[in-house]
Amino acid sequence: MTTTGTATAPGGPGGAHRPLEVPGRPASLPPGARVVLKVGSSSLTRADGGLDLNRIDILAGLIARMRQRGHDVVLVSSGAVAAGMVPLGMEDRPTELRLLQAAASVGQGNLVARWQTAMSAYGVVTAQVLLTVQDVAVRSHYRTVRATFDALLSLGAVPVVNENDAVATTEFSLGDNDHLAALVSHLVTADVLVLFTDVDGLWTARPGTPGAVPVRHVVGSGQLASVDVSARGSALGTGGMRSKAQAATIACASGTATIVAAANDAARLLGETTIPQDLGTWFEPTGPHRPSRRxxxxxxxIPEGRVVIDAGAARAVTVGKKSLLLPGVTAVAGDFESGSVVEVVGPQGPVARGICRYSAAELEEVIEARAHRRPGPDHVAPVVHRDDLAELPRTAG
Known part of the structure; x- marks a missing residue:
């Protein structure tokens, strides 16, 4: 990790300054890069809770210019609940689920209409895409969503994406829109994910804390141990810096570089071909683009159960890139059948998900026989074959 605490570097006579340069950090988006932009509620609303139409117009203009430079753009836009609060006479963001859904129902139409109006002024066609857990958790639905995105982008449209909050529940939700944006990046095989927020990127501690400096370049999947990501989101938003660090880690593990930056800096960040080095935090990809199945x-x-493994099996799966074999399984949780997706959990936490070739009952039978030192069922197939295994990145906690 490279950290930098100042926006400029001294140089030249008379205390002149030269632009900050961060070794290794890209100075521009890759030519023709496919970009996912995520804008949070706090960046799209005024102090009174209404939509900030000026901010929407600025972003619409930037998206139009990016498309002219050859970029496909997908917009993940929060703000449905915030956009519905004022028409419904709500002064504070509700906490009750039915009121959140009511506000989202009213606000989503207002939100997408504003985006359509703003982008049409620049000749850009928009398309509303509302996602639910089912749309991505069911494999056949996931493929359909990917195909829809591919069709929209090939036709030159800008998808405007949000979770369908009007029908989402606490138990079945895609999570905050930072996580949704990382998921959309996977769906469209994005080259770069941009997470706009109200803070200038990732800092070693909350901005304003003595000694806090901005982190301009993150290389590798480290745990960001020296960075305090505990700050919560705004009153209108649901995320915070932790969720952005986690989203960046997830996206980077699958080949998508990530930028976390202040929405106020959007014009400087994306308005030209170069990216100022003194803005935001650039996270380098830590892995290649992976097949859509993985x-x-x-x-x-949505895993239907858990398979708990020992330290040796965890090393074999993550470091050795091996299949998960029966001797490494120590416990099972859940009632699942053969062919189900399960979470593979090592001593340090979840390490992978995969398609299990045994049912929970079969695995429990093997574990019980082992505990009583008696011959178990004659199983030789891997519990999860390497071809059916997807490793999970360690995210910032």
Whole structure:
């Protein structure tokens, strides 16, 4: 990790300054890069809770210019609940689920209409895409969503994406929109994910804390141990810096570089071909783009159970890139059948998801026989074959 605490570097006579340069950090987006932009509620609303139409217009203009430079763009836009609060006379973001859904129902139409109006002024066609857990958790639905995105982008449209909050529940939700944006990055095989927020990127501690400096370049999948990501989101938002660090880690593990930056800096960040080095935090990809099947298993599927493994099996799966074999399984949780997606959990936590070739009952039978030192069932197939295994990145906690 490279950290930098100042926006400029001294140089030249008379205390002149030269632009900051961060070794290894890219100075521009890759030519023709496919970009996912995520804008949070706090960046799209005014102090009174209404939509900030000026901010929407600025972003619409930037998206139009990016498309002119050859970039496909997908917009993940929060703000449905915030956009519905004022028409419904709500002064504070509700906490009750039915009121959140009511606000989202009213606000989503207002939100997408504003985006359509703003982008049409620049000749850009928009398409509303509302996603639910089922749309991504079911493999056949996941493929359909991918095909829809591919068709929209090939036709030159800009998808405007949000979770369908009007029908989402606490138990069945895609999570905050930072996680949704990382998932959309996988769906469209994005080259770069941009997470706009109200803070200038990732800092070693909350901005304003003595000694806190901005982190301009993150290389590798480390645990960001020296960075405090505990700050919560705004009153209108649901995320915070932790969720952005986690989303960046997830996206980077599958080949998508990530930028976390202040929405106020959007014009400087994306308005030209170069990216100022003194803005935001650039996270380098830590892995290659993966096949859609493994992306689905790792990030979109809903595991039907857990397979607990020992330290040796965890090393074999993650370091050795091996299949998961029966001797490494120590416990099973859940009632699942053969062919189900399960979470593979090592001593340090979840390490992978995969398609299990045994039912929970079969695995429990093997574990019980082992505990009583008696011959178990004659099973030789891997519990999860390497071809059916998707490793999980360690995310910032």
């Amino acid at each position: 992306l689905w298993m790792a990030y979109a599927s």
